[in-house]
Amino acid sequence: MEIKPPRTPLRTNWSEYTERLEHYCRPAIIRTPEVVDSTAKELTKSIQLALRDSSSSKPATERRDPLPPLLRKLLEEKRQAKKTWMKTRHPRDKTRLNSLTNELKTALWEHRGDEWENPLINAEDDQPSLTRLCRQLSSEVTPMRPLFDRDGLLRYKAEDRAETAVRGRTR
Numbered sequence: 001m002e003i004k005p006p007r008t009p010l011r012t013n014w015s016e017y018t019e020r021l022e023h024y025c026r027p028a029i030i031r032t033p034e035v036v037d038s039t040a041k042e043l044t045k046s047i048q049l050a051l052r053d054s055s056s057s058k059p060a061t062e063r064r065d066p067l068p069p070l071l072r073k074l075l076e077e078k079r080q081a082k083k084t085w086m087k088t089r090h091p092r093d094k095t096r097l098n099s100l101t102n103e104l105k106t107a108l109w110e111h112r113g114d115e116w117e118n119p120l121i122n123a124e125d126d127q128p129s130l131t132r133l134c135r136q137l138s139s140e141v142t143p144m145r146p147l148f149d150r151d152g153l154l155r156y157k158a159e160d161r162a163e164t165a166v167r168g169r170t171r
Contacts, residue, residue, distance in 0.1 A: 010055040010056070010057060011055065011056050011057070012051065012054055012055040013054045013055070014054075016053075016054040017050050017051060017054040017055075020049075020050035020053060020054055021046065021047065021050045024043070024046045024050075026039065026043070065115070067111070068111065070107065071104070071107055071108065071111060074100065074103060074104045074107055075104060077100055078097070078100040078101060078104050081093065081096050081097040081100050082097055084096075084097075085097045119133060119136070119137070120133075146161075147160075147161050147164045147165065148164075149163075149164045149167070150167065
């Protein structure tokens with residue numbers, strides 16, 4: 001049996017893993033080579049099962065707003081320049097790295113400014129549009145307030161709130 005590395009990054013709860021392995025019952029006496037082989041297979045299987053049961057995969061993280069191609073290209077050039085400078089430690093390579101760093105910093109600053117200005121430029125003059133824009137820019141989450149039903153119980157679920165609202169209108 002071959003142990004294969006996990007395909008996705010895992011987050012392992014090591015105390016749970018240890019606890020699961022403590023329940024493994026090994027044979028008291030091993031006398032024959034066949035028992036050694038079977039015990040090794042059982043131990044390997046127990047380790048794999050304990051790891052699988054005590055681990056969960058990490059979600060893939062991606063940028064919500066992918067960078068434009070120009071910024072990605074600058075970032076890649078800067079990374080390459082840093083690798084080159086780390087290998088050579090030549091002053092000319094360091095100058096190029098500093099230049100690319102400043103260029104990238106300026107481009108990111110402009111990108112952030114453009115991203116901020118786009119909603120402001122595209123805003124319409126009517127009141128609902130401006131109110132919506134202000135709410136989006138402030139990023140405050142409106143709290144969900146519960147409704148009281150006939151029994152005086154708080155209702156948070158959408159279905160319960162809809163039912164309570166309908167019952168309130170039919171009274």
